[in-house]
Amino acid sequence: MSRSLDRACAALTGLAVGDALGMPTQTLSVAEICHHYGKITTFVAPYDDHPVADGLRPGQVTDDTEQTFLLSARLIADAGPIDESRWAMDLLAWEADIKERGLRDLLGPSSRAALDAMLSGTPVSETGRRGTTNGAAMRIVPVGIATPGTPLSGLLDRVEQACRLTHNTGEAIAAAAAVAAVISCGMDGLDFDGAVKTALEAAEAGQHRGHPEGVRDMAARIASALALADRGVAAEELARKTGTSVAACESVPAAFGIVRLVGGSPWRAALVAANIGDDTDTIGAIAGAMAGACAGLAAFPEDKIRAVRAANDLPVERVAKDLLELHARHKRVREPGRAA
DSSP, X not given: OOHHHHHHHHHHHHHHHHHHHHGGGTTBOHHHHHHHHSSOOSOOOXXXXXXXXXXXXXXXXXXXXXXXXXXXXXXXXXXXXXXXXXXXXXXXXXXXXXXXXXXXXOOOHHHHHHHHHHHTTOOHHHHTTTOOBSHHHHTOHHHHHHSOSSSHHHHHHHHHHHXXXXXXXXXXXXXXXXXXXXXXXXXXXXXXXXXHHHHHHHHHHHTTSSBOOSOSOHHHHHHHHHHHHHTTOOHHHHHHHHOOSSXXXXXXXXXXXXXXXXXXXXXXXXXXXXXXXXXXXXXXXXXXHHHHHHHOGGGSOXXXXXXXXXXXXXXXXHHHHHHHHHHHHHHHHTSTTSXX
């Protein structure tokens, strides 16, 4: 397996592992996590009548992973700019399937509001103007795999387009751009620390895309979370100072801080996220994907990869290969002497 394919598979695997570990603890406080589970050390089932995860089995993933693979399929099918009307239909069909399966983890607040607005006739340029949650960042991994990081403006264009329908705000685009930049750098062989500079540049530039809604300092918030981790603070203090809610300005910096705190280990990052409280599955998915992209499959315990694959039907290798073909295509058209 080539290095880039290994990193792409590891990004998608890390996303699923972090998502599945955090699945039973999502929406819960640290005290509630301790009450129901003690401490999460492996994949477990949610307690009976969990408000979001009821009906799922140990190791199963949630909307974070499912929507990531959904976006992957749209990117691969369109092989260029996303057809936003089809992307909207993809999301609506996904939610209908979730309801048919009797599950509770439906579209997030920003995505739901944007799609309702679209169905009411609002143009796509406006549907996502209030979307400041982490829904775009949680599913941006395929854009990072499929898009070279140089020039950074090209990656930002792809990120912005993927965000526009549901999360067309400076906060959400900056957060998603930072995550996508780490993933893209991972495809080039960088470790997490080596990818951070580009991620901060992407967040700074992404802040000026979309509507000026939400926080205006995503790069600074990510840098602050990284600085906390560099001081060796406990995960509880990191969570207290960054926040761990569905707001992009909290959960994305928290994910960056967690990866730095554990020295880039995707499994340890997922474990910390699963016990940190609130939006644990999304923080775990983002942290696991970034760490995986920068460390490769060998950084995961093999039995944990097998457990997640046994619990879910995820075409990791096929999707990774198809996304890397797009990466190569985007890279070719930006070579000297070719049209950009």
